[in-house]
Amino acid sequence: VLAFDQLAAEGYITARSGSGTFVTPDLPDGRPHSDAGSGRWRARRPAIAGRGRELAASPATIVKIDGPPRAFRIGTPALDRFPVHVWSTLVARRLRSATRGALDYAPGVGIAPLRNAIAAHVSRARGTLCSPDQVVVVAGAQHGLHLICQLLLDPGDRAWMEDPGYPGARAAMAAAGAEISAVPVDGEGLGIDRHRQRTPRLIYVTPSHQFPLGVTMSLARRLSLLAFARDADAWIVEDDYDSEFRYGARPSPSLHGLDPDGRVIYVGSFSKTLFPALRLGYLILPLDLVEAFRIARRATDIHTPVLEQAVVAEFMAEGHYERHLRRMRVEYRARRDALVQAVRRHCDGALSLREVTTGLHALADLTETEAERVSGDAFARGVEAMPLSAYRHGRRAVTESLVLGFGAIRPELVEAGIQTLAETIEGLTGRARRGAADRRAAARRADRRR
Ligand SMILES: Cc1ncc(COP(=O)(O)O)c(C=O)c1O
Numbered sequence: 107v108l109a110f111d112q113l114a115a116e117g118y119i120t121a122r123s124g125s126g127t128f129v130t131p132d133l134p135d136g137r138p139h140s141d142a143g144s145g146r147w148r149a150r151r152p153a154i155a156g157r158g159r160e161l162a163a164s165p166a167t168i169v170k171i172d173g174p175p176r177a178f179r180i181g182t183p184a185l186d187r188f189p190v191h192v193w194s195t196l197v198a199r200r201l202r203s204a205t206r207g208a209l210d211y212a213p214g215v216g217i218a219p220l221r222n223a224i225a226a227h228v229s230r231a232r233g234t235l236c237s238p239d240q241v242v243v244v245a246g247a248q249h250g251l252h253l254i255c256q257l258l259l260d261p262g263d264r265a266w267m268e269d270p271g272y273p274g275a276r277a278a279m280a281a282a283g284a285e286i287s288a289v290p291v292d293g294e295g296l297g298i299d300r301h302r303q304r305t306p307r308l309i310y311v312t313p314s315h316q317f318p319l320g321v322t323m324s325l326a327r328r329l330s331l332l333a334f335a336r337d338a339d340a341w342i343v344e345d346d347y348d349s350e351f352r353y354g355a356r357p358s359p360s361l362h363g364l365d366p367d368g369r370v371i372y373v374g375s376f377s378k379t380l381f382p383a384l385r386l387g388y389l390i391l392p393l394d395l396v397e398a399f400r401i402a403r404r405a406t407d408i409h410t411p412v413l414e415q416a417v418v419a420e421f422m423a424e425g426h427y428e429r430h431l432r433r434m435r436v437e438y439r440a441r442r443d444a445l446v447q448a449v450r451r452h453c454d455g456a457l458s459l460r461e462v463t464t465g466l467h468a469l470a471d472l473t474e475t476e477a478e479r480v481s482g483d484a485f486a487r488g489v490e491a492m493p494l495s496a497y498r499h500g501r502r503a504v505t506e507s508l509v510l511g512f513g514a515i516r517p518e519l520v521e522a523g524i525q526t527l528a529e530t531i532e533g534l535t536g537r538a539r540r541g542a543a544d545r546r547a548a549a550r551r552a553d554r555r556r
Contacts, residue, residue, distance in 0.1 A: 164277040179511045180490075199420075240392070442462050470509075
């Protein structure tokens with residue numbers, strides 16, 4: 107019976123009731139196989155959904171050249187300085203002691219040791235008191251932003267986006283069907299103009315280190331943002347992606363620590379402090395939202411992998427995390443200084459760096475050339491230098507500036523990268539000058555002919 111069932115399921119025989127079982131005239135071996143990989147479709151299929159089209163059209167966050175990080179990649183930390191030996195020892199220890207219980211589903215909000223370690227770290231380092239019960243471990247800040255927008259925004263709701271700002275946050279808002287307002291950022295952070303912008307349900311900010319302009323939100327602006335959000339009854343999403351690295355001054359305390367209402371949702375990430383392939387981040391939520399987030403995760407990834415969570419928890423509990431952060435602050439300061447000196451040595455005023463006190467990227471203003479052209483030519487010469495315009499969300503023009511990541515780049519490569527950038531700018535300005543001279547000469551010739 108089993109053999110007959112199997113032959114019937116695979117299409118070799120057909121049973122006709124009252125008549126018998128017959129070999130199928132059209133044997134399955136001759137039938138066409140799926141050629142899904144070839145892209146040649148035989149039938150009409152439904153189109154990608156409207157929302158899917160919008161999602162798929164969201165611009166790439168950064169343009170990268172294949173291979174290891176090169177000058178001046180944004181978003182990648184100093185992977186060459188990560189203590190891989192400590193990490194692999196912890197991973198091996200964990201695997202050796204794995205029990206069968208550790209193979210089962212785990213809590214959707216994250217494992218307890220990691221939630222404890224995160225709450226202790228954020229309370230100590232980011233100027234806000236939070237309990238482990240408020241922590242939800244997510245698969246990186248981007249996953250956290252996606253969950254926040256799915257849970258707190260209805261399609262058509264208004265969301266405020268810093269302009270220029272982080273494209274990943276915009277993509278999460280778009281995926282939730284939000285109407286997005288591009289709100290200009292000034293020297294104090296996101297500008298609140300209640301008359302020009304429609305009242306939001308959610309406001310996304312990077313107050314410790316605005317991405318990509320690099321400004322820190324002033325205390326006065328933080329307080330007025332909180333007051334505004336209270337009047338508007340809006341959520342605030344605080345993306346604190348790289349504030350652990352501050353050079354000179356103490357890190358500015360989080361906006362979350364100033365919020366008496368439980369309307370600021372704090373988003374943290376291990377992508378810069380450890381490494382981005384880990385895909386681990388966390389949300390600090392008001393307690394009454396935690397259960398909704400826990401349940402909503404069933405519709406996405408259920409929970410982040412337990413092995414990585416356990417290893418990060420041990421990395422933190424055994425003091426490796428704090429030690430690594432301390433070392434990296436020194437390293438990043440050296441890399442930043444190398445960038446400042448290289449620009450001074452090679453750029454001769456054609457590129458001027460804005461002050462960098464936090465984070466892993468710098469903003470460099472061009473004095474004579476267009477950032478998009480420099481970026482395109484530099485890319486062809488093997489240097490990644492994103493134009494500031496890539497992070498623009500509204501119609502407002504931005505300055506002719508480049509966003510230069512320095513975290514992943516060893517000082518000797520910084521020097522070579524800046525040299526290439528300086529030659530690129532020179533090539534373009536030389537060409538621009540020659541172009542203008544040629545046009546003037548052509549005009550003179552035309553005048554003479556007349
Ligand atoms: C402003 C900002 N937020 C979030 C992230 C990404 O975090 P994750 O890798 O944890 O998704 C980045 C990455 O570069 C970023 O620049």
